[in-house]
Amino acid sequence: MASANRVVNRRVVLMGIAGAAGTAILTACGGSATSTPAPAATAATTSAAGAVATATKAPAAATSSTGATVSSPAAATAATTSPVAGTTAASSAPSGSAAVQPTFGAIAGGANIQLTGAGSTFINPLLTTWAQAFNQSIAKNITINYQSIGSGGGIQQITQKTVDFGASDAPLTDDQIKAAPGILHIPMVHGPVVPTYNLKLDVNKPLQFSGQTLVGIYFGTITKWNDKAIAADNPGITLPSTDIAVVYRSDGSGTTSIWVDFFSKISKDWESKVGRGTSVKFPTGIGAKGNEGVAGQVKQVEGGIGYVELAYALENKLPLSLVKNAAGEFIPPTVDSASKAAALTSYPDDLRFSITNPAAEVKGAYPITGTTWVLPFTQQTDKNKADALVSFIRWAISPAGDEIARSKNYPPIPAPLKAKVLEKLKLITVNGVPVYK
Amino acid sequence: MAGQSPRRQWWAGRQMGIAAIPPMPQRRVGGMNVRGDAIFRSVLAVFAAIILVIIGLMLVMVVTQSSEAWRKFGLGFITGTEWAPPFSKFGALPYIYGTVITSVIALMLAAPIGVGCAVFIIEFAPAWLRSPVSFMVELLAAVPSVVFGLWGIFVFAPWMRNGPDKFLVSHFSFIPLFKGPTFGLGVLSAGIILAIIIVPYITSVTREVMLLTPTNQREGMLALGATRWEVIRYVILPFARSGIVGGSILALGRALGETMAVTMIIGNRAQIKPSLFAQGATMSSVIANEFAEAATTLYTSSLIAIALLLLVVALIMNVLGRLLVWSVARSR
Numbered sequence: 160m161a162s163a164n165r166v167v168n169r170r171v172v173l174m175g176i177a178g179a180a181g182t183a184i185l186t187a188c189g190g191s192a193t194s195t196p197a198p199a200a201t202a203a204t205t206s207a208a209g210a211v212a213t214a215t216k217a218p219a220a221a222t223s224s225t226g227a228t229v230s231s232p233a234a235a236t237a238a239t240t241s242p243v244a245g246t247t248a249a250s251s252a253p254s255g256s257a258a259v260q261p262t263f264g265a266i267a268g269g270a271n272i273q274l275t276g277a278g279s280t281f282i283n284p285l286l287t288t289w290a291q292a293f294n295q296s297i298a299k300n301i302t303i304n305y306q307s308i309g310s311g312g313g314i315q316q317i318t319q320k321t322v323d324f325g326a327s328d329a330p331l332t333d334d335q336i337k338a339a340p341g342i343l344h345i346p347m348v349h350g351p352v353v354p355t356y357n358l359k360l361d362v363n364k365p366l367q368f369s370g371q372t373l374v375g376i377y378f379g380t381i382t383k384w385n386d387k388a389i390a391a392d393n394p395g396i397t398l399p400s401t402d403i404a405v406v407y408r409s410d411g412s413g414t415t416s417i418w419v420d421f422f423s424k425i426s427k428d429w430e431s432k433v434g435r436g437t438s439v440k441f442p443t444g445i446g447a448k449g450n451e452g453v454a455g456q457v458k459q460v461e462g463g464i465g466y467v468e469l470a471y472a473l474e475n476k477l478p479l480s481l482v483k484n485a486a487g488e489f490i491p492p493t494v495d496s497a498s499k500a501a502a503l504t505s506y507p508d509d510l511r512f513s514i515t516n517p518a519a520e521v522k523g524a525y526p527i528t529g530t531t532w533v534l535p536f537t538q539q540t541d542k543n544k545a546d547a548l549v550s551f552i553r554w555a556i557s558p559a560g561d562e563i564a565r566s567k568n569y570p571p572i573p574a575p576l577k578a579k580v581l582e583k584l585k586l587i588t589v590n591g592v593p594v595y596k
Numbered sequence: 597m598a599g600q601s602p603r604r605q606w607w608a609g610r611q612m613g614i615a616a617i618p619p620m621p622q623r624r625v626g627g628m629n630v631r632g633d634a635i636f637r638s639v640l641a642v643f644a645a646i647i648l649v650i651i652g653l654m655l656v657m658v659v660t661q662s663s664e665a666w667r668k669f670g671l672g673f674i675t676g677t678e679w680a681p682p683f684s685k686f687g688a689l690p691y692i693y694g695t696v697i698t699s700v701i702a703l704m705l706a707a708p709i710g711v712g713c714a715v716f717i718i719e720f721a722p723a724w725l726r727s728p729v730s731f732m733v734e735l736l737a738a739v740p741s742v743v744f745g746l747w748g749i750f751v752f753a754p755w756m757r758n759g760p761d762k763f764l765v766s767h768f769s770f771i772p773l774f775k776g777p778t779f780g781l782g783v784l785s786a787g788i789i790l791a792i793i794i795v796p797y798i799t800s801v802t803r804e805v806m807l808l809t810p811t812n813q814r815e816g817m818l819a820l821g822a823t824r825w826e827v828i829r830y831v832i833l834p835f836a837r838s839g840i841v842g843g844s845i846l847a848l849g850r851a852l853g854e855t856m857a858v859t860m861i862i863g864n865r866a867q868i869k870p871s872l873f874a875q876g877a878t879m880s881s882v883i884a885n886e887f888a889e890a891a892t893t894l895y896t897s898s899l900i901a902i903a904l905l906l907l908v909v910a911l912i913m914n915v916l917g918r919l920l921v922w923s924v925a926r927s928r
Contacts, residue, residue, distance in 0.1 A: 308888060310889060311889045402777070409859065409885050411885060411887075411889025433680075437886075440681075445781055445875055447860075448885065456749070459750075459780075
């Protein structure tokens with residue numbers, strides 16, 4: 160009998176070891192099990208209606224100086240080679256764009272082309288919808304297979320050239336660029352991050368916060384809802400003395416990175432003590448996993464405050480607050496106010512920019528907004544793939560692409576930036592020959 | 597053992613996976629069969645080797661990939677309490693603490709419940725209830741942990757916050773263990789969820805071992821006028837002692853490695869606080885949380901170093917458990 164027992168015990172002990180070790184290593188190798196919402200198949204309507212909205216609000220300086228110089232050579236080309244016309248028109252000249260039906264470059268007839276991409280989970284629902292619509296309405300022979308493994312993973316995969324493009328919510332660091340020479344940063348869409356809260360108030364009016372107040376709350380120096388800093392931001396609202404329950408994202412995320420980038424820009428203390436990144440050591444609060452975790456936790460605790468992506472907040476009808484920008488305006492987070500934040504007066508040459516807390520000249524801009532970049536290499540080897548990739552990007556920032564983005568609550572990039580993107584696409588070459596002229 | 601009915605003995609043996617119990621067929625062994633045996637043996641040897649190779653490869657991978665973190669921080673990685681990725685500061689102690697404390701809470705809660713459940717199934721449950729209860733226990737083991745996590749966030753944590761947590765804070769907050777504030781998410785809640793997850797492991801293994809209790813001993817006790825409780829106390833529990841410990845070790849392994857449910861419940865703060873209501877973080881939860889977006893190689897390497905530490909902690913806990921089994925077996 161004793162021997163039988165020993166057999167059992169040995170078996171049990173080994174299973175114990177294997178169980179714990181197995182879980183740890185699987186997680187280490189495979190990353191986290193992230194749930195991404197399944198994108199609804201939105202049919203692409205290729206009307207050029209959505210184009211004008213972003214273009215008109217752009218600051219005059221940007222459209223006149225950079226916008227014009229960039230677009231004129233492109234327009235000249237458009238006259239001779241008809242395929243280019245649509246996007247150029249949409250990005251630079253709001254007046255004449257509507258009539259032109261855009262086509263998107265030569266795509267080798269018939270041959271099936273599969274593009275693979277990997278990275279940002281944020282852009283996944285949009286990118287998948289874009290890809291479907293592009294496949295249905297523009298190029299039946301191009302399919303795009305996107306793996307939303309996280310921005311870090313996307314950068315890794317494109318660096319190792321195991322995918323055709325990466326996608327990231329943060330630009331590459333200088334070290335990462337050294338490892339991937341010739342990589343392009345193509346901004347595709349913006350990602351506003353919004354504060355959501357749970358507080359019973361007498362008035363049916365959203366709360367508003369200045370950046371400094373938010374920093375104070377997340378530093379743990381403001382602990383009650385009736386703190387005078389919050390009261391000063393919200394004249395005319397009687398605030399209860401409820402404790403503030405701070406919630407942050409526990410999983411590494413572009414959302415966190417945008418949130419703390421904004422904090423770092425307006426508070427030297429935050430920058431030096433907490434810093435920037437996809438995961439930081441928050442001075443106070445509870446970590447919840449994913450947008451749904453943060454929203455769930457805020458919903459449950461009276462006095463809770465957290466931050467989520469705009470698209471998630473709008474889909475789930477969460478209470479949103481206004482945030483004060485550098486111009487001193489309290490701006491409600493919307494698709495349009497986020498797009499405005501990206502209409503900077505100038506962009507760095509490599510398009511690695513941060514648009515949180517844009518300068519006071521950028522009016523009407525929601526200040527906590529990030530960007531998702533698509534990352535292709537300039538030197539491509541496969542002509543068909545390069546063509547397909549450039550066509551897809553051009554289409555995605557065209558009016559048709561914008562319309563899909565808006566329908567899914569993603570702010571499209573503003574007109575001056577579109578001009579820059581088209582300029583960058585010209586750098587993509589196959590055997591030294593540009594794919595898109 | 598001798599007094600046990602052959603049928604029961606066979607069944608119990610089969611349950612434990614001991615193949616020798618039903619007598620081997622006494623067939624003449626021909627030349628063909630000998631060769632067949634050799635092939636069969638080598639196939640099995642390959643299967644066994646696969647396990648070893650997989651564990652070996654995992655170890656090699658984890659050790660080499662984590663070397664950058666070990667070179668940079670040395671043993672300070674284990675004792676460091678600061679985990680601040682933006683400044684490339686990585687210390688694993690809060691995660692080690694979180695893993696150990698939640699597993700210990702889980703085991704302390706799950707062991708009595710699991711054993712009690714097994715005793716009920718063996719000794720008290722009427723025949724018609726026995727298999728439904730056993731079935732439900734095994735079903736509990738099959739529930740994915742993310743389901744426990746979701747249930748934890750939306751049902752269990754609010755209930756904890758407004759019920760037990762509130763009660764403990766208002767009456768026992770002079771004990772550091774029960775100091776507020778409480779949000780429902782924290783070390784205690786995570787420990788309780790873990791306990792629910794591991795109960796079936798303890799119950800199943802304990803029940804199987806209890807089934808092996810010699811019938812003559814039980815019947816002898818009853819013949820001497822012992823009560824039900826005395827039979828359990830002096831025959832069944834001592835007999836099943838090593839099984840209980842073994843089941844608990846299996847459960848502990850599960851608790852140490854459990855990721856998703858804990859991540860969703862524990863509050864994810866890398867800190868060491870005496871209060872059970874404080875938020876914490878475990879080794880597996882930080883890997884699940886941060887691996888996908890870890891940008892620098894040092895960051896990735898530190899996370900893999902945590903995986904290695906988890907392996908080591910699991911190994912240590914299991915060795916301690918085995919020592920316990922041995923000491924228990926010797927004292928019998």
